[in-house]
Amino acid sequence: MTKYKVVMTNRLMEPALQNILANCEVKLWEKAEPIPREQLIEWLKDAHGLIASGNVRVDEELLQHAPELKVIAQAAVGYDNIDIAACTKRGIPFGNTPGVLVETTAELTFGLLLCAARRLHEAWNFVKGGHWVPGNNISFGMDLTGKTLGVVGMGQIGVAVARRARAFGMNIIYHNRNRRSDEPQIGAVYRSFTELLTEADCIIVLTPLAAETRGLFGRKEFALMKKTAYFVNASRGAVVDTPALLEALETGKIAYAALDVTDPEPLPGNHPLLKLPNILIAPHIGSATVETRTAMAVLTADNLLAGLAGKPLPACVNRSVNY
Ligand SMILES: NC(=O)C1=CN([C@@H]2O[C@H](COP(=O)(O)OP(=O)(O)OC[C@H]3O[C@@H](n4cnc5c(N)ncnc54)[C@H](OP(=O)(O)O)[C@@H]3O)[C@@H](O)[C@H]2O)C=CC1
Numbered sequence: 573m574t575k576y577k578v579v580m581t582n583r584l585m586e587p588a589l590q591n592i593l594a595n596c597e598v599k600l601w602e603k604a605e606p607i608p609r610e611q612l613i614e615w616l617k618d619a620h621g622l623i624a625s626g627n628v629r630v631d632e633e634l635l636q637h638a639p640e641l642k643v644i645a646q647a648a649v650g651y652d653n654i655d656i657a658a659c660t661k662r663g664i665p666f667g668n669t670p671g672v673l674v675e676t677t678a679e680l681t682f683g684l685l686l687c688a689a690r691r692l693h694e695a696w697n698f699v700k701g702g703h704w705v706p707g708n709n710i711s712f713g714m715d716l717t718g719k720t721l722g723v724v725g726m727g728q729i730g731v732a733v734a735r736r737a738r739a740f741g742m743n744i745i746y747h748n749r750n751r752r753s754d755e756p757q758i759g760a761v762y763r764s765f766t767e768l769l770t771e772a773d774c775i776i777v778l779t780p781l782a783a784e785t786r787g788l789f790g791r792k793e794f795a796l797m798k799k800t801a802y803f804v805n806a807s808r809g810a811v812v813d814t815p816a817l818l819e820a821l822e823t824g825k826i827a828y829a830a831l832d833v834t835d836p837e838p839l840p841g842n843h844p845l846l847k848l849p850n851i852l853i854a855p856h857i858g859s860a861t862v863e864t865r866t867a868m869a870v871l872t873a874d875n876l877l878a879g880l881a882g883k884p885l886p887a888c889v890n891r892s893v894n895y
Pocket residue numbers: 649650651670671673677724725726727728729730747748749750751778779780781784785806807808832833856857858859
């Protein structure tokens with residue numbers, strides 16, 4: 573029996589990878605650097621399935637070179653690199669991995685806030701650097717208990733972060749475009765964007781990256797925040813205007829930032845953000861545990877194989893082409 577041809581722009585965790593290799597004829601890009609556009613176009617000529625990754629732009633121009641494509645899947649919940657309208661126009665379902673990474677990403681996001689508020693990485697560098705001598709200590713952090721956390725983007729991950737914050741005795745306010753009907757259950761109170769910026773002691777960003785959220789946090793927004801504010805971004809780097817964040821941290825408009833995502837990604841070694849004392853940056857590891865990356869890989873393989881078989885994807889973004 574002829575196998576479907578599949579292009580993978582990165583490796584997936586086992587056993588999902590073996591499942592795909594057993595069922596499909598696979599071209600797999602294994603190098604650390606992103607697959608060159610020309611290489612991807614060449615591979616997609618006769619491909620039926622594509623497993624994409626965040627560093628690959630899937631747009632109208634790419635799809636023109638993929639006339640046989642029946643399905644695209646990606647091991648992530650965010651899909652800002654995928655032109656969904658272009659996929660839908662061609663009848664190609666796109667599958668992502670919502671749900672399976674919620675708790676893991678919430679752990680990392682709240683962990684970033686906790687590490688930032690208690691200056692943990694500064695403390696570790698201090699001890700490691702041999703500076704821990706009598707009379708010498710790092711600058712003090714901030715209690716989370718009793719403080720107000722503002723979540724911008726109270727979706728699946730936001731709710732899981734809020735649950736953790738409640739356990740730390742924080743008051744929670746949030747802002748979405750649409751007010752939630754389950755506020756009593758999640759224990760959060762709605763605020764306009766401006767109200768949230770001015771009231772919150774700590775702000776956590778968890779919106780998707782879209783035209784509306786690109787650069788959502790700029791000079792004006794940082795100027796509205798408390799000078800003592802802790803700012804955490806675990807959504808996408810481009811939701812924040814990086815020069816504005818740099819300026820806010822340098823000039824004391826806010827106290828501290830903790831980022832799991834940056835713009836650009838990765839940050840070049842000489843980037844000015846890396847020279848600041850009041851920042852903690854993780855290399856986009858929100859979902860990076862063995863258990864969760866395995867679950868994401870399994871869901872991605874299931875999405876791919878369902879699409880190749882002409883069946884509904886377990887998690888499909890553009891359901892109108894896949895019912
Ligand atoms: N760092 C990491 O490793 C990870 C990062 N992520 C990022 O987190 C994002 C959120 O994931 P998840 O919680 O699963 O997604 P959800 O879709 O469940 O939640 C997104 C929330 O953002 C809100 N939102 C959307 N647009 C705006 C806006 N313009 N202003 C304010 N709020 C807005 C939505 O509410 P409404 O529609 O009412 O506005 C919704 O509540 C992903 O899109 C991804 O970019 C996800 C996983 C891991």
